[in-house]
Amino acid sequence: MGEDPAGQADPSYLEVARRLMGSARDLVGAHAADDLVFDTMSTLLPRWDRITGDKVAYARRSMVNRFRDQGRHLRVEAAHRHTFVTPDREEPANDRVASRLDLSAVLHLLPERTRQVLVLRYQLDLSAADLAVILGMPAGSVRRVAHDGLRALSDIIEPASEGTAS
Known part of the structure; x- marks a missing residue:
């Protein structure tokens, strides 16, 4: 595990995923939070060791960007949906x-x-x-x-x- 400039140990990949879950639940609800965090973290995994600085902040920003992208897709989908549950x-x-x-x-x-x-x-x-x-x-x-x-x-x-x- 590396250290950030403040001297604190880098959080592990799984710890970062756990930290994102609460925010993800509030953004998309419990039903989709797991998917949002999984999609975000799986995108980051191949380059995890190359991420410099605060990995939690980087992952959080990635999650917000993914949320916005999904939101755009859902708005288009909702505009064409004629029934709802x-x-x-x-x-x-x-x-x-x-x-x-x-x-x-x-x-x-x-x-x-x-x-x-x-x-x-x-x-x-x-x-x-x-x-x-x-x-x-x-x-x-x-x-x-x-x-x-x-x-x-x-x-x-x-x-x-x-x-x-x-």
Whole structure:
């Protein structure tokens, strides 16, 4: 195992994959997180030893890029899909949130762009300028989407909390 410039040991390939899983779950949901991380890491494996610097950051950036590519593909596919599957049992959004205040579940109640901005900005700690480049939108728009997304999360969580506090 090599060392990075800060003197810390390089994380192993499997450790990097484990670190990516939480972010992947928030980006695409638990059902597709394994595939996103597997695809990302399998692409990096042939050149793993040649990656210099922070391997976790490099892998995270690769995962975000792969997510964006898959998102483009899914948007085209969705535009041509005329049917969709509904769950067997519908629960009101506030009941779902109240029954298990799971951030991933709450994030998936938000629009895709808002969810992307919140996860990339606050979970992966990317700057508004970095997000502007990644998402192809002005930095001011990134900040606005993040602000509106946080407000929407608050609106979703607070009514659920009020309903359970009786």
